[in-house]
Amino acid sequence: KKLNVAVVGATGMVGRTIIKMLEERSFPINNLYLYASAKSKGATVQFNNLEYIVEELNDASFDRDIDIALFSAGGDISKDYAPKAKEKGIVVIDNSSAWRMDKDVPLIVPEVNPQDIKWHNGIISNPNCSTIQVVVPLKPLHDAFKIERIVYSTYQAVSGSGVGGIADLENGINGIANKKYPHPIAYNCIPHIDTFMDNGYTKEELKMIEETKKILNDPSLKITATTVRVPVKNCHSVSVNLQFERAFEMQEIYEVLYKSNGVVVEDNTDKNIYPMAITVDGQDQVYVGRIRRDFSVENGINLWVVADNVRKGAATNAVQIAELVAKNL
Numbered sequence: 001k002k003l004n005v006a007v008v009g010a011t012g013m014v015g016r017t018i019i020k021m022l023e024e025r026s027f028p029i030n031n032l033y034l035y036a037s038a039k040s041k042g043a044t045v046q047f048n049n050l051e052y053i054v055e056e057l058n059d060a061s062f063d064r065d066i067d068i069a070l071f072s073a074g075g076d077i078s079k080d081y082a083p084k085a086k087e088k089g090i091v092v093i094d095n096s097s098a099w100r101m102d103k104d105v106p107l108i109v110p111e112v113n114p115q116d117i118k119w120h121n122g123i124i125s126n127p128n129c130s131t132i133q134v135v136v137p138l139k140p141l142h143d144a145f146k147i148e149r150i151v152y153s154t155y156q157a158v159s160g161s162g163v164g165g166i167a168d169l170e171n172g173i174n175g176i177a178n179k180k181y182p183h184p185i186a187y188n189c190i191p192h193i194d195t196f197m198d199n200g201y202t203k204e205e206l207k208m209i210e211e212t213k214k215i216l217n218d219p220s221l222k223i224t225a226t227t228v229r230v231p232v233k234n235c236h237s238v239s240v241n242l243q244f245e246r247a248f249e250m251q252e253i254y255e256v257l258y259k260s261n262g263v264v265v266e267d268n269t270d271k272n273i274y275p276m277a278i279t280v281d282g283q284d285q286v287y288v289g290r291i292r293r294d295f296s297v298e299n300g301i302n303l304w305v306v307a308d309n310v311r312k313g314a315a316t317n318a319v320q321i322a323e324l325v326a327k328n329l
C-alpha cells in the first residue's frame with residue numbers, strides 16, 4: 001500500500017537525508033509533501049526523479065491526506081505542530097527531543113525495541129543520535145549478561161550541529177572565527193554539547209543517560225556520560241565502559257555481537273583494524289571495535305562504537321521507524 005508522507009524541516013541536513021533515505025530504501029510513497037520555514041519556501045528537492053517544491057509550514061499543512069509526518073525542524077516546531085498533525089490522525093515521527101521522555105511517546109530504535117511502537121498514541125520519538133548508536137550493541141549484551149553500569153565518553157562530529165557546525169570546523173582550519181560553537185573547534189575539543197544544567201551535566205549527557213534507560217526499559221541502570229565535540233566532520237564515536245551482573249568469557253561477547261542486528265564488529269588490532277569516522281561515513285550500521293575486558297572491575301568490558309550520526313543517528317533510524325509504522329497501518 002503506498003502512503004502519503006510529509007517531511008517537516010525538509011531543507012535541513014537531517015531533513016534532506018530523510019528524503020534521500022526514503023528514496024534509497026524505496027519507501028512506498030504515493031504523495032510526498034515537503035515543509036520548511038518561510039526562508040526555505042520555494043526550494044526544490046529531487047525525489048524518485050521528480051522535482052518537489054518546498055512549502056512553508058502553516059496550520060493548513062496537515063489538512064491534506066497524510067499518513068506519516070517525519071519531523072526534523074527543532075523542538076519548538078515539534079511542540080507546536082506535532083499535536084496538530086496527530087489530531088488529524090497523522091502518525092508523527094519526531095527527531096527533536098521535545099517528546100522523547102513523554103510517558104505516552106515511545107522512543108524507538110528498530111533493532112532494539114520495535115515492540116514499543118505498538119503503544120504509540122500518534123507521536124513516536126527518534127532518540128538522540130549518540131544514544132541510538134550505543135543502544136544497538138548494548139541491547140543484545142544487556143539481554144545476555146545484564147548490564148549494571150555504563151560509562152559513556154563521546155567524541156561527536158560537528159555535523160551533529162548541522163551546517164553551522166561544519167562551517168565552524170572548516171572556517172576554523174582557515175583561521176576564520178567560530179560562530180556556532182562557544183570556542184574554536186579546529187584543533188580543539190569542546191566538552192560542551194547543548195546547555196549546562198544545575199547539576200553540572202549538559203543536556204546532551206542527560207539525554208544519553210535517560211534515553212538509554214527508556215529504550216532498554218531498565219530504570220535501574222547506573223549510567224554516567226561525558227559528551228565532547230571533536231574536530232571530525234561526520235560520524236560520532238563513543239567509548240563505552242560496561243559492568244555486567246554476570247561473568248563472561250570474551251568469546252561470548254564476540255559471539256553475541258557477531259549475531260546482533262545492525263552491528264558490524266571491526267576488531268583486529270594485529271592489523272590496526274577498528275571503527276573510524278572516516279571509514280563509517282555514509283553507512284547505516286553501528287561499528288564496534290576495541291572490545292576488551294576491563295581488568296579494573298568485576299565483569300567489565302570496554303567498547304569503541306562508531307556510527308554515521310546523520311544517517312543511523314537520525315534520518316535512517318526515523319525512516320526505519322516509518323517502515324515499522326507502515327506495516328501496522
Ligand code: 2RA
Pocket residue numbers: 128129130156157159160161193204
Ligand atoms: C549533536 N547529538 O551532536 C546532538 C544533536 N544532533 O549536536
